Amino acid sequence: MGTVTSGHLIRGKEIPLVGPHHQVMEEHSKRRTNYATSELVDLILGGAALVAQAFPESKLPVANAARPGGGNLPWSISHNSGRDIDLVFYLVDESGASVVPRTMAPLAPPDGTLFTDGRTLRFDPRRTWILVNHFLESKTPEVQYIFMADFLIELMFQYARSQGIANARLKALRPRLRQPRGTLPHDDHMHMRIRCSPEDLLEGCRDIVNGREIVPEFDSSYQRRVQRLLLLYKKAQTPQERAPLAEMLGLLKARKARGILIESLSSCEEPLCLASLRALKAMEVTPSASTLVAVIGGTENLDTAKEALRLLRGCSSGETREVLKLLAVERTLTHERASFEETLNVREQACFVLGQMGKRTRSTFKPLVALLRSADPKVSAAALWAIRVLAAAPVFGDLGEDDFDGLWKRFKSWYAVNRNRTTTFSATLRALGHDVTRHLSQKGDARVLVPLILEEDYLSINAQLALQDLIGHRVPVDVFDKLSTHWLIRKEWKSWRRHH
Ligand SMILES: [Zn+2]
Incomplete structure (x- = not known):
């Protein structure tokens, strides 16, 4: 679900720590990062088995895939959704026997050697070629790319040419098989990523191509899926029934649903209201400021108010007047979390929104300056923050609350020349x-x-x-x-x- 950098893994498959043709390396076996989508697990185990047909006793050294539920890993930016895996190259020792190292270590050019535990190990281009070729030939799943160092790719290609593989065929692999620009050379492991399977695309899995998330808007099964969800949404009677449908539409980034989701905000019934706000955020759709302000002013749900405030930051500065309405009423929402009570002060949060919206007019400054006298220190601090941001200068930093009329007078004369x-x-x-x-x-x-x-x-x-x-x-x-x-x-x- 989601992308490789921000997604999750639902019902992932475990890669056994030790199998007949592979082994999770000692260092990585303690991390519980041996989970991936079933397609990826089958692909690597199938590749390892194929290598073992030609080279019995071969064991593919496996490093990080994903955690059982996916999410961030401290070792990588990606690997979040079970579609990335790090594999260590097949190595041989001086006698030509297959070796699984304990951890990753860089191989030295030109022939990929590694000195460890008093032995010289060497990159095995034969088995690596069979494996990489198997991966790149796979249709389902489709391999998006394999990252490895250029000199290791060249060693592997030399072997492939000696086996009669045409140069043109090898060249055709190069866009997907490469050393990525701007990172360290992949000389200690290869990183493979597969694309979303057709089934997973319908559940919110998303590929990133050239740095951009791809929503399969023109794919007919995706369109049918969205149509079906919209139909179910219309048939559903209660906000309880509609909420999970709104969530799914958000995961699919189905912008066609934006109209009905925005509509649901006007009555703001839970749990639909929160689900709609989250879905709109996922679709990068910002409702009008007046809709969001009405939600924030009416809801008793802290998470709903928080989500609406987050969306409000994306509204254009032309809508500042709507946000100013939130400064008029004192309103605090609370929510019992597991170990503490979270509170949200609407005025304080509105100040943060106003500062970022950046509209610098007297009608914005006036209520903010008034809030400097607020009895709530969080509110007066937020107002001062917004004033400093809007003023684009560290002015009014040390003004006391006693002399309010003098403050407003000084502000007006400052504003007259600093508009x-x-x-x-x-x-x-x-x-x-x-x-x-x-x-x-x-x-x-x-x-x-x-x-x-x-x-x-x-x-x-x-x-x-x-x-x-x-x-x-x-x-x-x-x-x-x-x-x-x-x-x-x-x-x-x-x-x-x-x-x-
Ligand atoms: Zn990786």
Whole structure:
């Protein structure tokens, strides 16, 4: 289910730690990472058995696949949904006997040697070729790619040519069999990934091709599946019956369902309301701010309010007036978790949304400044945060609550000369010693702005907004995961720089 980097494994199949033709290596056997989709398990065990037909006593060394339920592994970015596996190469010792090492170790060019435990082990191109060839010939499942170091691929191809395999055929394998760019050489293991099976596609499994998630919108069985779910949804009478259908439509990223899901938000009956919000988020569909604000203002369910607030951050700054309505009422939701009570203060969260929406007008500032007097310290802190972000300057940092009229007066005179966000921000940056132009519109400005994404929130958000103006990419403003935002925007900036 889902993608290899964010998905899960449902009803995964276990790879036995030891089998007739394979062995999970000692180090990896303690990790419980020997689970994968049934298609992948069958493929590797079948490959290992085929090798053993030609080379009896062969054991394929297996490293990480996935955890029983999938999810993140500390050793890899992918491997989340049971469609990735790390295999160690077949090795031989000086006498030519097959050896399974205890753990992964890099093989040295040019002929793939490894010194371990006082022995010299060597890459075995014969068995590796039979295995890799078997994998790449498989139709179901289809192997998306196998990563291994170029010099090892070349050793394997030399052997294949000696067996009469035509060069053209070997070349045809190369797009799927390669050393990936920008990572360490795969000289200690090969990484194989299979594509979603046709059945799994209908349950929400998703391939990533060229960095983009693929939704099989034009596949007729996918379309039939979505149609059927929509029909079931319409026939269902209660929110209890509809909720799992909404969830499934979200997993399938069935954007056709967005109309009925948004419609369900107006009455916001649980558990459908929460399921619809999650499904819309999965589809990357943002309902109107007024719909979301009504949900947040009405629901008693903390998770529903949280999900709606998350979606609200994606609304355009033109809808800021709707969000301001959330500042008018004091509202706190609570939820008993296993070991603590979680609370959500709607005003506090609305301040965080307003800061990220970035609309800098007096009608936004006025209620925020008023909230600085709030008796709840969390609310006044959030209001101050939003003001700093919107002002794009560290102003009003040390104002007491006693002199409110004076504060508002000082604010008005500050606002009269600092209405333009960009020029205020560039002044802030110059005061901090950065060499930037007044309108932040030059290539050199982008170079200064990119590292600021990792800085404090008011610098980070304004740098992100300025970069959006400058390079025109479509990454949403996000300070909850600055590292990912920085990575995405840096990539955009690099390609923009090449063209300017
Ligand atoms: Zn891997």
